[in-house]
Amino acid sequence: MKQLVFILNGPNLNMLGKREPGIYGGDTLEDIEALCRAEAEALGVDIEFRQSNHEGDLVEWVQEAGGRKALVLINPAAYTHTSIALHDALRAAAVTVVEVHISNIHAREPFRHHSYVSSLAKGVICGFGIEGYAMGLRALVKSAQAQ
């Protein structure tokens, strides 16, 4: 059976394309999904690609990923900077996780500099636009294969 990877997207990422294109670019979430599907195909993994504006959905999906022995690539969006619930879910599920952000959160407002996810992540990719998803997926799968 192929390795399963959950690709989880947090709040407002459904608005990509329309939302602050100067920061996030003109690509949509559908474009990101297509990019991830092509990369997954090349890597030989299956993906579940999901987005929610609700913290509890992300918590439940992380729990589901743990139960299904999936790897997790996550852009928690604003919950990156606020969610102890997501931190606890990732910790409890003990999933291998890579965190991705489209923008360079460290070059932006100070409230974006702290992440509740990074301390649990195998690695973090930010600032490379949507290409970061392909980079993150590749790094996640390769590092899990090396374990």
Ligand code: DQA
């Ligand atoms: C983001 C960065 C976050 O600070 C922000 O709240 C987002 C998107 C990114 O991909 O650059 O919604 O995660």
